[in-house]
Amino acid sequence: QSVLTQPPSVSAAPGQKVTLSCSGSTSTIGENYVSWYHQLPGAAPKLLIYDNEKRPSGINSRFSGSKSGTSATLAITGLQTGDEGDYYCGTWDSSLRAVVFGGGTRLTVL
Amino acid sequence: QITLKESGLTLVRPTQTLTLTCTCSGFSLTTTPVAVGWVRQPPGKALEWLGLIYWNDEKNYGPSLSNRLTLTRDTSKNQVVLVMTNMDPVDTGTYYCVKARGNFNGDAFDKWGQGTLVTVSS
Numbered sequence: 001q002s003v004l005t006q007p008p009s010v011s012a013a014p015g016q017k018v019t020l021s022c023s024g025s026t027s028t029i030g031e032n033y034v035s036w037y038h039q040l041p042g043a044a045p046k047l048l049i050y051d052n053e054k055r056p057s058g059i060n061s062r063f064s065g066s067k068s069g070t071s072a073t074l075a076i077t078g079l080q081t082g083d084e085g086d087y088y089c090g091t092w093d094s095s096l097r098a099v100v101f102g103g104g105t106r107l108t109v110l
Numbered sequence: 111q112i113t114l115k116e117s118g119l120t121l122v123r124p125t126q127t128l129t130l131t132c133t134c135s136g137f138s139l140t141t142t143p144v145a146v147g148w149v150r151q152p153p154g155k156a157l158e159w160l161g162l163i164y165w166n167d168e169k170n171y172g173p174s175l176s177n178r179l180t181l182t183r184d185t186s187k188n189q190v191v192l193v194m195t196n197m198d199p200v201d202t203g204t205y206y207c208v209k210a211r212g213n214f215n216g217d218a219f220d221k222w223g224q225g226t227l228v229t230v231s232s
Contacts, residue, residue, distance in 0.1 A: 002156055032215075032216050033214075033216065033217070033218075035218035035219070037157075037219075044206055044222040044223065044224055044225050045149075045157065045206075045219075045222055046222070047218055047219060047220050047221075050211065050217070050218035050220070051218070056220060088156065088157055090157070090159075090216075090218070090219075091216055092214075092215045092216020093216075096173055097170070097173070097215070098159060098170075098172050098173055099159035099162075099172075099215075099216050100159070101156055101157040101158070101159065102156070103156045104156050104157075
């Protein structure tokens with residue numbers, strides 16, 4: 001069971017907007033930065049968002065991150081079939097003194 | 111261009127020791143601030159952080175594996191080595207070498223290796 005909670009699956013139509021949630025606690029999301037990763041089948045994860053809301057160079061502005069209290073959200077607008085795959089949130093757990101990840105959300109673009 | 115490449119024996123018998131090497135290029139392990147480490151993923155399951163070694167040679171290990179895991183580095187070869195003892199079939203999975211931005215604990219992993227599938231079986 002993961003320290004961070006993510007819904008197992010989400011689906012939406014091409015062109016639509018989807019939001020993926022990541023729920024934690026005071027010692028995780030509540031007092032640390034959140035990052036988001038996208039993993040295509042058979043590939044390594046790729047960083048999408050760091051420091052809650054910043055995008056690395058080359059990441060499309062369709063991806064945006066936010067944080068409020070002990071939860072974080074990844075929003076994807078203008079959905080494309082290439083956005084399908086698994087999305088993971090990650091952060092530091094100040095109590096465990098460890099990096100922790102969510103269980104992942106599988107996004108299907110119908 | 112920053113790349114990370116994992117190498118090592120990928121079939122391990124139960125109770126044996128796993129040794130994996132991550133060869134880094136495009137940056138130096140001693141650059142401030144940089145951290146390199148490992149994340150693993152059992153088949154069909156979520157990511158699990160294993161540990162990190164920082165630019166100043168400090169190490170951080172995941173609590174569940176800290177008694178079995180050792181990270182070292184060879185700065186002359188720009189490599190990070192993972193040694194995990196007493197392997198068990200539940201340790202089967204893809205092991206990724208990762209580079210963290212390293213500014214603080216839990217900083218994002220901005221580069222990932224392609225991963226190597228480790229199988230623990232007799």
